[in-house]
Amino acid sequence: MISECEIENLELVYKKPKTLTETPMHYCPGCGHGVINKVLMEVIDELNIQDKVVGAAPVGCSVFEYRYMDIDMIESPHGRASAVATGVKRVNPDLYVFSYQGDGDLAAIGTSETIHTVNRGENILMLFINNAIYGMTGGQMAPTTLIGQKTSTSPYGRTVKNSGFPINMTELISKLDGAYFVTRQAVHKPNGVRKLKKAIQKSFEHQKENKGTCFIEVISNCPAGWGMTPIKSNEWLEENLIKMYPLGDIKVPK
Amino acid sequence: MNMSYDKNVRLMKGNEALAEAAIRAEIDGYFGYPITPQSEILEYLSKNFNEEDGVVLQAESEIAAINMVFGAAGSGKRVMTSTSSPGMSLMLEGVSYIAAAQLPCLLVNISRGGPGLGTIQPSQADYFQSTKGGGHGDYRLIVLAPNSVQEMADFVFDAIYLAEKYRNPALILSDGTLGQMMEKVRLPEKGSLPKFIPDWAAKGKRKDKERNIILTSAVDPAVMENLNKELQKKYALLQSEVRYELNEIEDAQILIVAFGLSARICNKAQEIVKEKGVSVGLLRPITLYPFPSDTITKLSKKVQAILVVELNAGQMVEDVKLAVNGNCPVHFYGRMGGELPTPEEIYFELKKIIDEQSIEK
Structure with missing residues (x-):
């Protein structure tokens, strides 16, 4: 591993954000979580809000994200990160607060908390990482799993008859009056990463204005859970997930 | 504080x-x-x-x-x-x-x-x-x-x-x-x-x-x-930090253990039974956790019987029995599902214990 000090400042074009810790990440090779964690920390660095930010971590693949983020965090029960974040924000209105949840956490077990947090227009950023599968528990069907997609609990492919339709949480959220800024991004390409970074930046800036909830869905991959190489998983993401969950801003401040 | x-x-x-x-x-x-x-x-x-x-x-x-x-x-x-x-x-x-x-x-x-x-x-x-x-x-x-x-x-x-x-x-x-x-x-x-x-x-x-x-x-x-x-x-x-309240514990022949509202009702029952000449004391746990086990153990060596009264099918009585550890008989009276006992009901329970165990007045 080359550390920063080995490269002279003149040549340094890219570095790890200082709020990202030295702890090696547990995420599988090719997984999007690492990129999203890093981008989030880059924004916190650039806005210089390390001492004013608290994050609510979920249960799922990102359960250990507090290891990588050099900020104060609370590890929440499964599905309740937005309620935990609400609690922090309501008694500390000057803090920047975010929740970070996967599809099972936010769109299955935590659906009620998700909808009501946004409906109240809590002044927090909600990050929703959608990879259409339960990664942490070993690849079970998620609420966002596509029709026909094979998982360990839909081994013959998800059927409408048995499991209903993939839920489109972000479009649903955008209809709520409490939602201020709603967007869907992906991190399988560099320009997507840049767009996500801008969206996170904007969301923290909006938080100062007390205008309502900022909600960012990030379409991500799960090479291990999907049984694909990282490259193949990015292709599959582009061909299938993004068709179902199109990228772009869904609700922007007027 | x-x-x-x-x-x-x-x-x-x-x-x-x-x-x-x-x-x-x-x-x-x-x-x-x-x-x-x-x-x-x-x-x-x-x-x-x-x-x-x-x-x-x-x-x-x-x-x-x-x-x-x-x-x-x-x-x-x-x-x-x-x-x-x-x-x-x-x-x-x-x-x-x-x-x-x-x-x-x-x-x-x-x-x-x-x-x-x-x-x-x-x-x-x-x-x-x-x-x-x-x-x-x-x-x-x-x-x-x-x-x-x-x-x-x-x-x-x-x-x-x-x-x-x-x-x-x-x-x-x-x-x-x-x-x-x-x-x-x-x-x-x-x-x-x-x-x-x-x-x-x-x-x-x-x-x-x-x-x-x-x-x-x-x-x-x-x-x-x-x-x-x-x-x-x-x-x-x-x-x-254990806290409890003792009432008329001196020379008590029977000890009632009850908490919260039950203890209020038991206070009344104590008054009735007093008129009949048997001395009944009351221990009211104020902290249910920590539980006043030591005090119950001590008292169980002095009294002839304990009656636990609760608004349930018998829950705290298990903790009382653990504390008593066989030192004296432990009886239970409870009402369930939202019903409250009258002081007279508790008096009758005490009377039963007095008769069964032939407790002298």
Whole structure:
């Protein structure tokens, strides 16, 4: 591993954000979580809000994200990160607060908390990482799993008859009056990463204005859970997930 | 803790006295959900809590409410929730997390008859749930059981004091009657509970400090066992906070053990039996956890019989039997599902014991 000090400042074009810790990440090779964690920390660095930010971590693949983020965090029960974040924000209105949840956490077990947090227009950023599968528990069907997609609990492919339709949480959220800024991004390409970074930046800036909830869905991959190489998983993401969950801003401040 | 009191005596409902005491205990936030017979707490706070002093939020469920408490307590603020039995069941997942993370907060259960949706009448059937943990894992709550409107107000201060001293959630276990009935009360005054900013709170990483992470998980079982050992050590220390009330214990031939509302009814039964010439004492546990086991053990060597009276099928009686350990017979009388015993019913139970065991007048 080359550390920063080995490269002279003149040549340094890219570095790890200082709020990202030295702890090696547990995420599988090719997984999007690492990129999203890093981008989030880059924004916190650039806005210089390390001492004013608290994050609510979920249960799922990102359960250990507090290891990588050099900020104060609370590890929440499964599905309740937005309620935990609400609690922090309501008694500390000057803090920047975010929740970070996967599809099972936010769109299955935590659906009620998700909808009501946004409906109240809590002044927090909600990050929703959608990879259409339960990664942490070993690849079970998620609420966002596509029709026909094979998982360990839909081994013959998800059927409408048995499991209903993939839920489109972000479009649903955008209809709520409490939602201020709603967007869907992906991190399988560099320009997507840049767009996500801008969206996170904007969301923290909006938080100062007390205008309502900022909600960012990030379409991500799960090479291990999907049984694909990282490259193949990015292709599959582009061909299938993004068709179902199109990228772009869904609700922007007027 | 030095408490000072209002000069004025007021006539208040138990739930309202508790809510007013919470304002005077300078809470930063209340998160709750309506459920009978405790809704007056949320209503009173919604009406009377000053917005500049903090937040009163009606959540979408008890599950959300307890997790808001978790977040707010994790940021080092003084927060509370209240509910009634079925709502408490919903909160227990979050309570387990709060206990594991060692966060102070105030929980209130104005309990009602169960199981299931049950009734809205008073019950003590949540004794096991309250004193044995309730949620998953080896944890305990500090549990205080009031038996008057005065104690509904006082115990808010005591519970918060203990919760913050031990970094542990504290529960006031009351019931529908104590919540709904009106009595004279002198309210504690503001300022008895000084506030401090805990150094463990997640409220933004200070430049010169390590980050604070409110955490309840461990991959390594050795780490998890150590957390458990830490908790058990704390619970052992907690035993010094045991509180109970003794009534006419001198020369008692029979000892009644009852908490909360049951103890009030037993007081009356004591008066009736006194007229008949048998001496009956009463021990009222005030802290249900820690439990006054040592005192019960001592008394069980002096009396000829113990009668435990509860508004359930027999829950605290198990803890009494453990403390008595065969020193004397332990009898039980309980009413369930929201029914209350009359003092006469308890008198008849005492009479049965006197006859069965041939206790001399």
